[in-house]
Amino acid sequence: MNSESPDRRVAPEIKELTGRPLPKAARRRLPNGVELVVLNHGEQPVNRMSVVWNAGDADVEQPEALALLCQTITEGTANRTGAEITELLEYNGAWMRMDSSAHATTLTLHSLNHTAEDVIPMAGEMISEAVHPESELVRMRARLAARLETDMRKVVTKATVMGKKMLYGDGNPMSRSLSAGRMAEVSREDVTSLHRRLLKGNVPMVYLAGKITPELESVVERVFGSLVFGTESDAIVKSVVKCPDHLASLMCMEEDETSMQTAVNVIIPAIDRKDPDYEQLRFTVFALGGYFGSRLMSNIREDKGYTYGITASLGAAPEGGSIKIACQTDNRHTGNVLAEIENEIGRLANEPMDGEELAVVRHTIMSGLTSLLDSPFTIMDYHRQIDAMNLGEDYYSHQLDELSRFDAQSAMDMARKYLLDAPRLTALAGRDVSVDQNVAEKLMPKADE
Numbered sequence: 519m520n521s522e523s524p525d526r527r528v529a530p531e532i533k534e535l536t537g538r539p540l541p542k543a544a545r546r547r548l549p550n551g552v553e554l555v556v557l558n559h560g561e562q563p564v565n566r567m568s569v570v571w572n573a574g575d576a577d578v579e580q581p582e583a584l585a586l587l588c589q590t591i592t593e594g595t596a597n598r599t600g601a602e603i604t605e606l607l608e609y610n611g612a613w614m615r616m617d618s619s620a621h622a623t624t625l626t627l628h629s630l631n632h633t634a635e636d637v638i639p640m641a642g643e644m645i646s647e648a649v650h651p652e653s654e655l656v657r658m659r660a661r662l663a664a665r666l667e668t669d670m671r672k673v674v675t676k677a678t679v680m681g682k683k684m685l686y687g688d689g690n691p692m693s694r695s696l697s698a699g700r701m702a703e704v705s706r707e708d709v710t711s712l713h714r715r716l717l718k719g720n721v722p723m724v725y726l727a728g729k730i731t732p733e734l735e736s737v738v739e740r741v742f743g744s745l746v747f748g749t750e751s752d753a754i755v756k757s758v759v760k761c762p763d764h765l766a767s768l769m770c771m772e773e774d775e776t777s778m779q780t781a782v783n784v785i786i787p788a789i790d791r792k793d794p795d796y797e798q799l800r801f802t803v804f805a806l807g808g809y810f811g812s813r814l815m816s817n818i819r820e821d822k823g824y825t826y827g828i829t830a831s832l833g834a835a836p837e838g839g840s841i842k843i844a845c846q847t848d849n850r851h852t853g854n855v856l857a858e859i860e861n862e863i864g865r866l867a868n869e870p871m872d873g874e875e876l877a878v879v880r881h882t883i884m885s886g887l888t889s890l891l892d893s894p895f896t897i898m899d900y901h902r903q904i905d906a907m908n909l910g911e912d913y914y915s916h917q918l919d920e921l922s923r924f925d926a927q928s929a930m931d932m933a934r935k936y937l938l939d940a941p942r943l944t945a946l947a948g949r950d951v952s953v954d955q956n957v958a959e960k961l962m963p964k965a966d967e
Contacts, residue, residue: 535884537921538891540914543725543901548743551721555901558730559894563631565728566895567638567738568624569645570902571720573754576620576691578716582701583708584623586650586659587716588616590709591625593654596647600654603640612637620692620835621756622906623716631729635737642741645717650709659704666698674846676772676947677781684768684943685785685840690759692837712754718746719753723905727898761787761838769944780852780948784859786841786940791834791907795932797920802932803832803841805879806866813862814843822858824851834907841937849949856944867933870926883921887914 524530543557575581592614593600607614610633616625625645629637669675679695686693724742726735764787789796807814807830814828828845847855871879890900904913 535881535888537884537887537915537918540891540900540911541897542911543727543898548739550743550745551748552742552745553723554735554739554742555723555725555898555905556730556735557725557727557894557898557901559727559897560729563729565629565631565634565726565730565734566898567627567629567641568725568898568902569626569641569722569742570725571623571716571722572621572906573716573720573756574618574620574622576694577754577757578712580700580704580708580712581618581694582662582696583704583712584618584716585662585696585701586655586704587709587712588618588623589658589662590650590655591616591644591648591713593658594649594651595643596649597643598640600651603644606640607637610637614641621758631731631734634734638737639741642745646745648713650706650713652706655706655709659701662696663698663701666696666701670698673774673777673779673781673947674844676774677783677844677945680770680772680945680947681783681785681842681943684770684945685761685764685787686759686837687762690761690837691757692759692835715750715752716754719748719750720755721747725898725902727894729894758836761840764941764943767942767944769942770946771950772945772947773950774948777948778849779846780849780946781846782844782852782855783945783947784843784856785943785945786843786937787943788832788839788841788936788940790836790839791909793839795935796832796834796839797917798924798928799932799936800832801879801883801921801924802866802929802937803830804883805871805875805929806830806862806933806937807843809879809882811878813866814859817862818845818855818858822851822854824848824855824858828855836907852946852948863933863937867930867938870930872926876926876929880921880924883924887917887921890914 541557541559543555545553545555547553575584578584592603594603598606606612610629612627612629612633614625614627614637616623618624625641627637627641670679682695683693724738726738789799804812806812807828809815812830814830818824818828819826825845825847828843830841830843832839832841843859845855890896900914901911904910
């Protein structure tokens with residue numbers, strides 16, 4: 519046998535997956551105030567540029583207008599038609615999109631290094647000279663309105679909308695959802711005004727990742743260093759309205775007699791990202807419902823067969839953190855699903871995980887953290903996330919340290935402290951169901967509250 523060939527009769531040694539350091543990005547501020555963040559990482563001659571404004575859906579008066587802005591920004595500038603822009607991008611192997619989230623609006627451009635100099639100036643031209651032509655805006659407005667109207671018929675959308683209102687309160691911008699009716703009323707003037715106030719009124723950050731050459735970085739610096747930002751007196755800025763305090767549970771039901779399934783959306787108000795317990799609680803919630811073999815999946819899907827899938831996750835926003843447990847189930851099983859969610863939370867708080875389950879949870883979480891380092895683009899996404907939450911560049915190593923000390927006792931402590939007796943905000947959309955009295959007392963307010 520060749521001594522250099524592996525002996526395939528012997529299983530390879532299994533080693534514990536360990537974390538690696540997060541590659542650092544270089545940062546500098548251009549004369550016009552734009553912060554340029556550069557990550558030179560990877561071997562392929564490709565790059566991704568993300569231009570990020572620190573304002574989004576929750577900060578504008580008309581989120582529907584922002585959705586239309588994102589869809590029509592590539593449809594023409596003062597010098598090029600939408601067809602010419604599309605041809606330029608496709609000919610050079612580039613791809614561009616704009617999207618928005620609660621507190622961010624992002625223009626993303628993927629390009630090849632050897633053609634980047636031909637397409638990156640186009641991004642600058644869209645920011646400074648996009649015209650949002652009336653014909654394309656009308657077409658896209660009708661398409662988005664039709665899509666929203668269809669989505670709002672889905673029980674999962676109805677439960678999501680109700681859940682946001684319960685968590686944030688009716689007056690909070692975070693509780694808003696896009697409306698087909700309001701979308702149909704957006705005018706071109708609304709979109710162009712928003713373009714001026716948001717994209718020109720705010721100084722963005724530019725994130726450049728990939729195999730970044732000095733020549734490529736120089737192109738980005740030249741294009742974005744020459745644009746004028748932050749001179750609008752009515753600029754749209756980030757505005758955060760904290761979640762109200764939730765002292766009691768609440769359940770809301772929207773009936774849909776045509777639906778064979780009920781969407782279940784259970785929200786538990788939680789701590790924010792900077793709380794010392796945040797990562798330990800996140801790992802605990804992950805054990806509850808964050809992966810295929812989790813407590814909720816094993817019980818409600820695999821054992822009981824009540825749903826094809828159920829998830830639990832801990833999310834953080836500037837307004838506050840929340841735990842969300844969501845699934846869809848046959849109308850007959852809605853009460854059973856709610857009861858089993860409570861059973862699994864109780865087990866997590868009172869029965870320690872055995873060694874095998876703990877090892878799977880820790881390994882799966884570590885795999886997820888390690889996968890963030892797969893490409894320069896996922897690494898830069900992480901840098902963008904910690905920038906948005908103002909967490910600091912050492913947060914990745916902090917997560918690794920927190921995972922190393924996560925154990926069965928920590929999971930029980932977190933479940934008892936933040937899950938077991940916390941208020942539930944339960945949004946159901948589907949057919950009306952009967953709920954077990956014990957579960958009802960947990961999920962619904964008492965008469966004197």
